[in-house]
Amino acid sequence: MKTERPYRFIISGGGTGGHIYPAIAIANEIKSRFSDAQILFVGAKGKMEMKKVPEAGYKIIGLWISGFQRRISIDNLYFPFKVLFSYVAANRIIKRFKPHAVIGVGGYASGPIMLAARGKKIPSMIQEQNSYAGLTNKRLGKKVEKICVAYEHMDRYFPQNKIVITGNPVRKDIQHVEKKREQALKHYNLKSGKKTILVLGGSLGARTINNSIIKHLQQIIDVDVQLIWQTGKFYFEEMTSKAKELYLDNIRILEFIKEMDLAYAAADVVISRAGALSISELCLVGKPVIFVPSPNVAEDHQTKNAKALIEKNAAVLVKDVVAEGKLVDEVLVLLKDEKRQAELIQNIKQLAKPNATEDIVNELMTIIK
Ligand SMILES: CC(=O)N[C@H]1[C@@H](OP(=O)(O)OP(=O)(O)OC[C@H]2O[C@@H](n3ccc(=O)[nH]c3=O)[C@H](O)[C@@H]2O)O[C@H](CO)[C@@H](O)[C@@H]1O
Incomplete structure (x- = not known):
């Protein structure tokens, strides 16, 4: 793996502030260390990140992806197509941007991007904010290099040897x-x-x-x-x-x-x-x-x-x-x-x-x- 600068990172996920703000805090910290680093966000079309991330000064690409509704919904008919299309789009993004690493912060867009990154042997990492891990993160946990968590006992969901307890990234002005x-x-x-x-x-x-x-x-x-x-x-x-x-x-x-x-x-x-x-x-x-x-x-x-x-x-x-x-x-x-x-x-x-x-x-x- 070549690591010559400028570094390029993809940060994927979103859906709610609880995923978006940690992602922005991580991006800001990368930028403060490497001002020439290139950071690309990948989110879900129509979700909150498509507005909040550009407001924070970063570029974002939206995938056509959403969750599978537990209630009966017409949207579920689209679900297999969304998964397929977003996976194809994610592969294209990875191929073009050539990131040094991918960070998944949770939310619908994390899945396809992290899987596409693994397919191309790009190092990847999860940041899990909760004391509980959702299905996507549990599955991705087996494939990524590291999992940064905020709570103890997360080995219930992830391989122990990949877990690091770091806490959740909080925006600097709140500190x-x-x-x-x-x-x-x-x-x-x-x-x-x-x-x-x-x-x-x-x-x-x-x-x-x-x-x-x-x-x-x-x-x-x-x-x-x-x-x-x-x-x-x-x-x-x-x-x-x-x-x-x-x-x-x-x-x-x-x-x-x-x-x-x-x-x-x-x-x-x-x-x-x-x-x-x-x-x-x-x-x-x-x-x-x-x-x-x-x-x-x-x-x-x-x-x-x-x-x-x-x-x-x-x-x-x-x-x-x-x-x-x-x-x-x-x-x-x-x-x-x-x-x-x-x-x-x-x-x-x-x-x-x-x-x-x-x-x-x-x-x-x-x-x-
Ligand atoms: C309904 C839902 O699915 N909630 C989940 C979502 O939370 P949700 O996004 O609601 O909540 P969190 O508490 O994790 O984060 C909220 C973030 O939004 C910011 N904020 C909030 C209100 C406001 O007016 N302005 C503002 O900037 C807060 O400062 C904070 O940074 O993601 C979290 C992290 O994975 C999960 O723990 C939550 O269970």
Whole structure:
């Protein structure tokens, strides 16, 4: 394998922020080491990465690929063709771009590109964000050189000798939010004398969390705390129109948060889905958090992600089924209890992996040598 520079890497995957942002963090770290490196992203047509990756300054090619729907769907008729076409397209991309290595971050596009890379004996690596591995990654795990993971016991899914525990790559600006509180409150036009709750529903938003907040919004308004509430694009209009009737001086409702560093910096306590990247970021920023894991993900993996923290007394868990009844009560209790907050902050910070991105790129360099 020739390794003369400039290096060329393909990063494949996407679908949600939990796959896209780690991919961008890895790309930025490669660029900071090798400014002449060429990086090509490969995603799925129509998915979030086709917008977010170019916004981050990288080129992306979209494959015609999607998952097999578990419910009966007309789209499933196309599925075998999509697999075939995307595999052919992936081979063409690999042949033209001639990468030194391919990194798969999960999501539909990972499969065809990683398989095409293996067919051409190009070194490849998986970055698995969750405490659970999906079917595609489990299969790919047998074929790749390295698997960078964020949780212990991943040998349940992958060959032990390929696993390296690095943590998840987190965007650089999220790593140092301590000094940004005043700037953050100003950004959201909120007051520094008041407590602030940040509500996050993962990159796509979370219906149960939104319903829990809207149902008890008056309770939040009554205790005079501030709210930064990310609804996700599917729920934004519904939530803003329902909230309109209330007095909203302390409430900021947002479809999607671009400046996550400022959102974290402004927060005293956080309510969040338990997506792997949100968890890694919350460990780094060290905030008291109540997790409401999504029950709608493969093998209930968000509950497993969250439990890894709950077992260490590093976060609070409210199950999705009971959230509408008790989430707002729980967050208001936590907001008053500074002793409990301090305990959670201390424990969650212990789980942070601030060097994850550097360690992943170190591993990447070993597979091309
Ligand atoms: C519904 C679903 O399939 N969720 C999965 C998806 O999560 P999903 O993409 O929802 O969530 P994650 O928590 O892993 O990551 C969210 C990312 O989006 C960013 N963000 C979020 C909201 C916002 O307004 N602005 C913003 O920038 C966060 O800072 C974070 O970097 O991938 C994760 C990683 O494989 C999985 O653990 C999740 O189970």
